[in-house]
Amino acid sequence: MNSKYYLTEVDKIPKSIFCYHNAMGSSFIEPHSHDKGQFLYTEGGVVHVKTNTRMYYLPARHYMWIPAGVRHAIYPSSPKVIMRNLYFPIKAKATEFYKTEGIYHINKLVMELLLFTKNWNGDITKSQKTKYPIVHAFKTLLEQSVSQSLALELPHPTDSRLISITNYLSDTIDQEHLLPKLASNFSMTDKSLYRLFKKDLGLSFIKYYTQLRIFKSLEYLANSDYNISQIANMVGYSSLPTFSNTFSKVMGKRPSEYRKSNEIYLEH
Known part of the structure; x- marks a missing residue:
């Protein structure tokens, strides 16, 4: 075809x-x-x-x-x-x-x-x-x-400053980013960056950033070359329990459970 x-x-x-x-x-x-x-x-x-x-x-x-x-x-x-x-x-x-x-x-x-x-x-x-x-x-x-739709999406920013910031977060996903330092890096105050996330994306910085990290980890979990502790580090978590608990809140299951359910089921 x-x-x-x-x-x-x-x-x-x-x-x-x-x-x-x-x-x-x-x-x-x-x-x-x-x-x-x-x-x-x-x-x-x-x-x-x-x-x-x-x-x-x-x-x-x-x-x-x-x-x-x-x-x-x-x-x-x-x-x-x-x-x-x-x-x-x-x-x-x-x-x-x-x-x-x-x-x-x-x-x-x-x-x-x-x-x-x-x-x-x-x-x-x-x-x-x-x-x-x-x-x-x-x-x-x-x-x-059908059950309820899963919130596995992130809105696209429209503000040029926020486009640069979200691209930076994605490109440096292996580092942990805190709002004050991030704002300073882009010559903004904490409050102005917080408001920009809420106004342009309808999400707080922490919610957007948390979801970005967990969604990125889904890709790594599909790759058996990495163990879960390595994946936690690859998305900026220094603590494996914190990563596992956060993942569970977003995805409804532990990273290890998600990895097991990711095995290919249909023959191809």
Whole structure:
């Protein structure tokens, strides 16, 4: 199939459900949008999905729903990442779930149906009596089985000063940054930098910075070359218990539990 399938093939037949499995994460997928809603599931690492307003961090064993018309680019964290995609026509009267970006845990039933479709690629239409009912049920099941969307995203700054500061935080993630020193580095007062984070991003500095560190650690946890103590240091934590406790608050499980659940499940 054309490697630019997402630009040329997905919307060719408006009423079809389009499947594309085994997309290995070796390359960046340029900004684009679809007339269909997209189910994106990943294994083996983290996928960054960048929209006009946010960067989403899609971890292994989770899926993201991307509504129709939402412009997005996809950055897999490593070539080991496997992405599986199903694209669905969405009616104007569809419920809020299908119109809203979100990241969700995948439950066993959805996983089993995804496993069932793993060898299907291309358009599936109503005339395909053995396949269409399954993928149509898959779409319905998403909404019925969904739990609350996970807050695995960071807003893009718009203020030029904050763009420089957040880029600096990302580039020096292995160091611990405190607000007073950070403000001083960028010739600002503590209060003005604190207010800038709240005004431009709607988040406090500490919340933004904490999430950035934990989201970055997801990528390292997918790489078995590093132990958890090393990963804590790589995202600026000098204390392993502090890292583990913070990770648990953000992700709902310990780093070791997350790493175990990251093993690739679907054959490819």
